[in-house]
Amino acid sequence: DAGITQSPRHKVTETGTPVTLRCHQTENHRYMYWYRQDPGHGLRLIHYSYGVKDTDKGEVSDGYSVSRSKTEDFLLTLESATSSQTSVYFCATAGGTDTQYFGPGTRLTVL
């Protein structure tokens, strides 16, 4: 398995507060992704990165921003958290046109 860690693993926050989730990989994979997983929707792409400082939006990017200043780190920021952003967030990486490797997930609750 690719070495992918996510932090924090669990977080409870209040509406309106900023939140940053971190994804760290040790495999030197080019591509990194942030997904959210909600009942009835499956995994949905929030943002992805195809290299350092190269990012693009996914299908559910509103309210989220990302940054990738190093190959190994991909940060997801909720500038002002809302209850609709309560979800489980997964980071994934891929070296190229092959399988994606997933992190353990972060459970975020916005009260």
Add this chain to the structure above:
Amino acid sequence: KNEVEQSPQNLTAQEGEFITINCSYSVGISALHWLQQHPGGGIVSLFMLSSGKKKHGRLIATINIQEKHSSLHITASHPRDSAVYICAAYGGTASKLTFGTGTRLQVTL
């Protein structure tokens, strides 16, 4: 309408049964992935296939590109196979995947 559809959504089987989970997609793909997610657990990739069939232990995945359909079979099912199985279509752009909503499988003794 989702671009990737799975059926059934939920499946209960007794230990030893042969299980089939189906995946149909409407997007053009270059490969299809099958993933497994245990309750409260992470997501692991089982197969990536672009044609024909692949086998790993008791798991078999097939794909028919012309019919835009893939199946995941589990032979001699076991309670430890209980998980959510997810298919995902790979379209080739930045390795992005389009996911189905998953099939929840429970295998009982």
